[in-house]
Amino acid sequence: MRILLYRSAQTLTCKPVNQKFKRSTELNNVGLLEDYSLIIEDDQITDITSIKDFDFSNFDLVIDCRKNVVMPGLIDSHTHLIFSGSRSDEFEMRVAGKSYEEIAEKGGGIVRTVEATRKETKEQLTQLSLDRLKESLSYGITTIEIKSGYGLDFETELKMLECVKDLQALQPIEIIPTFLGAHTIPREFQNNRSAYVDLITNKLIPEISNRNLAKFCDVFLEKTAFNIEETRTILEQAKKYNLDLKLHCDQFNSLGGVDLGIELGVKSLDHLEMITNEDIQKLSKTDIVATILPGVSYFLKIPFTPARKMIDEGCVVSIATDFNPGSCTSQNLPLMMNIATLYNGMKLNEVINSVTINAAYSLGLDHKVGSLEIGKQADILILNTSDYKNLVYYFGRNFTKTVIKKGKIIYERNH
Template sequence: MLDIVIKNIGSLVTAQGSNPLYGKNQGKVKVYNNICIGIKNGLIEYIGESPNERARKTINANGALVTSGLVDCHTHFVYGGSREDEMYDIVTGHMGYSDIIKAGYGILSTVKDTRKQTENALYKKSIPILDSMIKYGTTTVEGKSGYGLTVKDEIKILNVMKKLNENHKIDIVSTFMGGHVVPEEYKNDREGYVNLICNEMIPKIVELGLAEFCDVFCENCGLNMEESHNILDAARKHNLKLKIHSDQLETSGGSYLAARFKAISAEHLIMADDRCIDIIKKQGVIAVLLPNASFYLGMPYARARYMIEKGIPVAIASDYNPGSSTCFNMQFIMKLAYLIYRLKPEEILNAATINAACAIDRGKEIGTIEVGKKADIIIWNTKKLNFLLYTLDNNLCGIVFKSGEIVYNNTNI
């Protein structure tokens, strides 16, 4: 017996397979009309006309659009404090984002606030954030540390994510990012801080099983190219998968490191030039683009269309954090990408589902609606994919399923 059957699906739109899509296939989807989905033990068991098996529960989609759950593959959602005064400085032109970091504010302000918070306080603060993510359709989220910058505080942040992953409905993929910036106490001993990351933080975090990925902020106001190289090299030796914040504020060399280390993803890429794009393409690196960071900071936007034409798989994410992207609503991120990048709706959908899933090495489990994958499904309060990206001011999620369980319901069903 099936656990749930979703019937009367007007249009089921999904990519297929477990690999990232690129080039002309970035927008390739399969569209099922007037179809049913059967769910059993948290997985998709059946896609087709009315199944022969009975179900414990039947949900009538009433002709609605159905897609896979959204995947937010780049966030910094565990943090203390807030940075609204910094936002004022950016908007009024008093200081740029890079200048704020170099002056000891920005990321370092959040580091100070996060260090003051207990693990329990950070845990409680994160719950409503994750609740809201689900409300807007995110069923899997990646979270980065990087607001502790001591062994103890980085472990604290990653412990919060581990406990949230165990207790919250959303799935969380954890990334260690001690290489965010150099903390104040090491400003005159940068080499000492990099050694701390490589020789103490990474081994301890791997020993505790707290992270799957390692990321580094390769920028002049973060870690330089050599420092980033050393951190990624240490992480690789400890079998962490690699990501890199690359070419956000300047052409920093991060793309070259992403290619050299065959990182799973290079993220931001606002200032990536043609050579950067060519080199990550050759190594199959996924470009994780973060349009709201550009929008929030008043910066240029990454060249999404050019990257797709060059054959790079493009994913999009929220970059939710307290300083440069205070939005965790992936629907808005998709709509912003649609308007700014001028991508087709199908390209946007795949960027927020299968390609985002692949950017956190989850393409075999999530990101598409196919038999055997997790039943992470959204029934939308619209019948058309185009309409999903058309309106800016409302939440179009009707029902959100996570592993076959209804975790949000904004319908009368």
């Protein structure tokens, strides 16, 4: 199958120059090409060219892109997409003045979603998640990370990760599974935390690793979740079992997550709303990705991660939705890009690289997706506009026209 994306008004390659990701001033360069064409053969990009004359009979499909932007498919590198139940009543409480932490202390929050998720069969969870993945696809998302963490027992954590495996076979978005058994301490272990850490390290991690059910292991390091010693125990064990590491840290309190993440060689540190200046300096000297979640700051009305300062200091940043029922109920990644410009101080080009090449790097997928380059997988988003800046400028609007995954059209939207 040969496809020609014919003379797009703008092509954003998002191709990094010397490294596998972009940082500092390079982050402000999206690799803009005007009036270029892109050729796909089977699942790969085989040419990006300024040639204007083509023999259309050489192609199985020609898409006229003269009024469109062609860019890499978007990557949502941090989500909790599999869950059951709604927490709209907690939202109502928050609107009336209660804090996220207060609601969690009263038995709301994650543990409530856990109760609802435990009750569902794998098939029910799969169906709920399929509908949500369709929503993600409509925004041009071609790769997504999904965490477990609403099971918090042996059976349900495995059920969630098996659900990811089933979802991979049932729909076209590539899913990267992350084990987040250490999301919070489940109710039945409140008075015996060490037994829960033991369940994670001695039962769940070996089982998940042996069955190849997750690529990453993640922990929520926070006062209401896991402390620094517990976090270290879990991540060290995951590392022994060949899982790559991620860490939720510095969301409400700075508890030493950056130091630990650097020491253990995590791939990304996520949240970082309360990161200290000292930790920004340390992080800037590493290749660890700081995954910024603007929708969480917006929805919880908590401070925004100081992305401007982090980028200026040289940190590698990416942006994700953190889609979940408690702290970000939107799957609209372009909306997060808009919020990141206005409230995290990021530039338009910076947010585009943050949901493409840098997000790919944070998931260890930069060798095949995240940028438009000859030889890379053809994961492409075609926008229904000729000016890529509109994707960030119009907030809440959907500019998706066509989504291509591995060289196949997987979504088309009529405008």
